[in-house]
Amino acid sequence: KVKHRISQSSSRAQSSLYCSVWFQSTLVVAEHNNEKLTPITLNAITAASKLGGEVSCLVAGTNCAKVAEQVSKIQGVKKVLVAQHDSYKGAMPEELTPLVLSTQKQFNFTHICAGASAFGKNLLPRVAAKLDVAPVSDIIEIKSPDTFVRTIYAGNALSTVKCNEPIKIFTVRGTSFEAAATEGGSGTLEDVASSSPIGTSEWLEQNLTKSDRPELTSAKVVVSGGRGLKSGDNFKLLYDLADKLNAAVGASRAAVDAGYVPNDMQVGQTGKIVAPVSHTLSVVELYIAVGISGAIQHLAGMKDSKTIVAINKDPEAPIFQVADYGLVADLFKVSIWD
Ligand SMILES: Cc1cc2nc3c(=O)[nH]c(=O)nc-3n(C[C@H](O)[C@H](O)[C@H](O)COP(=O)(O)OP(=O)(O)OC[C@H]3O[C@@H](n4cnc5c(N)ncnc54)[C@H](O)[C@@H]3O)c2cc1C
Numbered sequence: 001k002v003k004h005r006i007s008q009s010s011s012r013a014q015s016s017l018y019c020s021v022w023f024q025s026t027l028v029v030a031e032h033n034n035e036k037l038t039p040i041t042l043n044a045i046t047a048a049s050k051l052g053g054e055v056s057c058l059v060a061g062t063n064c065a066k067v068a069e070q071v072s073k074i075q076g077v078k079k080v081l082v083a084q085h086d087s088y089k090g091a092m093p094e095e096l097t098p099l100v101l102s103t104q105k106q107f108n109f110t111h112i113c114a115g116a117s118a119f120g121k122n123l124l125p126r127v128a129a130k131l132d133v134a135p136v137s138d139i140i141e142i143k144s145p146d147t148f149v150r151t152i153y154a155g156n157a158l159s160t161v162k163c164n165e166p167i168k169i170f171t172v173r174g175t176s177f178e179a180a181a182t183e184g185g186s187g188t189l190e191d192v193a194s195s196s197p198i199g200t201s202e203w204l205e206q207n208l209t210k211s212d213r214p215e216l217t218s219a220k221v222v223v224s225g226g227r228g229l230k231s232g233d234n235f236k237l238l239y240d241l242a243d244k245l246n247a248a249v250g251a252s253r254a255a256v257d258a259g260y261v262p263n264d265m266q267v268g269q270t271g272k273i274v275a276p277v278s279h280t281l282s283v284v285e286l287y288i289a290v291g292i293s294g295a296i297q298h299l300a301g302m303k304d305s306k307t308i309v310a311i312n313k314d315p316e317a318p319i320f321q322v323a324d325y326g327l328v329a330d331l332f333k334v335s336i337w338d
Contacts, residue, residue, distance in 0.1 A: 024053025026111040031119040032067040040115030042179035047172040049076040050142045060088045077187040085194035090203030093123040098195035116171035133165035140176035154269045155300035219248035221286045226252035228291020232260040268301035275305040294319025
C-alpha cells in the first residue's frame with residue numbers, strides 16, 4: 001500500500017529510489033563455531049549494508065549466545081535472530097534450511113546472503129531451491145539491490161547479473177568487501193523458534209588442520225608449490241621459507257592431486273581465492289610460486305597479489321607473464337632456501 005502511494009507521487013524516479021532503499025531487508029546467515037564468528041560473515045554484513053535496507057543476522061547453533069552477543073555489536077546489524085538447538089550441531093544444511101525458511105516466512109526479507117565459504121555454498125543453494133528462486137553465487141560487487149557482479153571463466157571476465165527473483169539469495173566473496181567493524185553497533189537480540197529436527201543426516205566429527213602458520217585466505221605472504229616440487233617431502237623447503245616470512249603455504253591443484261599436500265592448501269578456481277583477478281581488496285602482498293606453471297585456473301586464485309615472484313625452470317612457463325620477479329632456475333638448485 002505504502003509503495004503504491006509513493007509511486008503516485010510527482011517524481012517517479014525519486015520515489016522508485018526510495019522504494020528500493022526503504023523496502024530492502026536483508027538476512028545474513030552468520031557462520032561461527034558457537035564461540036567465535038567466522039570473519040567472512042563480517043564481509044557479508046558489509047555487502048548486505050550496501051543494499052541500503054535493514055540488516056538482520058541469523059545466529060543458529062547449539063550454544064551460541066556468546067556469538068549472538070558479538071554479532072549485536074557489529075556496525076550495521078539492526079537485529080540478531082538467535083536459534084539454539086542440538087540439531088544445529090555442525091551447521092548442516094539439512095537442519096539449517098528449515099530454520100532459514102521459517103525465519104524468512106516470519107520476516108519477509110528481500111535478500112538472504114552468507115559468505116561464499118563452504119558453509120554458505122552448502123546452505124544457500126538449498127534454501128534457494130526450497131524457495132524456488134535462482135541464487136547468485138560469489139558476488140564481488142553490488143550495483144543495485146537487484147544487480148550484482150560476479151566473475152566467470154576462472155575470473156577472466158566479469159558478469160553483471162540482474163536478478164528478477166522476488167527474494168534475492170546470494171553468497172559474498174569475502175575478499176571483495178571490507179570487514180564490518182566489530183564494535184560500535186547496537187543490534188537487538190531476538191529469539192526465533194528453532195525448526196523441528198529433520199534427522200536425515202548425523203554430524204559425526206570434524207578434523208581441522210591445525211597450523212601455526214597464517215590462514216591461506218587472510219595471509220599477507222603466501223608461498224605456493226606445484227608439481228615441480230616432485231613430492232610432499234620436498235614441500236618442507238616451502239614450509240621452512242614460509243616460517244621465516246610468516247607466510248601461509250599454498251599449492252597448485254596438480255600438487256594436491258598428486259597427493260603431495262592436502263586439498264585445503266589448493267589455490268585457484270576450485271581451491272582458495274587468496275587474491276583474485278579484480279574488484280578485490282587485495283590482501284596478499286607477496287605470492288611466491290615455486291614450480292607452478294601458471295594455468296589460468298591457478299591464476300584465478302592469486303593473480304591480483306601485489307607482488308608475484310615465480311621460480312620455474314621453463315622460461316616459457318605462463319606464470320612469468322604475471323610475475324613481477326621471475327627466476328628461471330631449477331628450484332632444487334637455487335640458494336634461496338637458506
Ligand atoms: C575446471 C578446472 C579447475 C581447476 N582448478 C584449479 C585450481 O583451483 N588450482 C590450480 O592450481 N589448478 C587448477 N586446475 C588445474 C590447472 O589447469 C593446472 O593443471 C594446474 O594448475 C597445474 O599445476 P602445476 O602448475 O603445479 O603443474 P604443471 O602444469 O605440471 O607445472 C609444473 C611446473 O613446474 C615446473 N618445474 C618442474 N620441475 C621444476 C624444477 N625442478 N624447478 C623449477 N620448476 C620446475 C615446470 O616447468 C612446470 O611449469 C583446474 C583445472 C580445471 C580443468
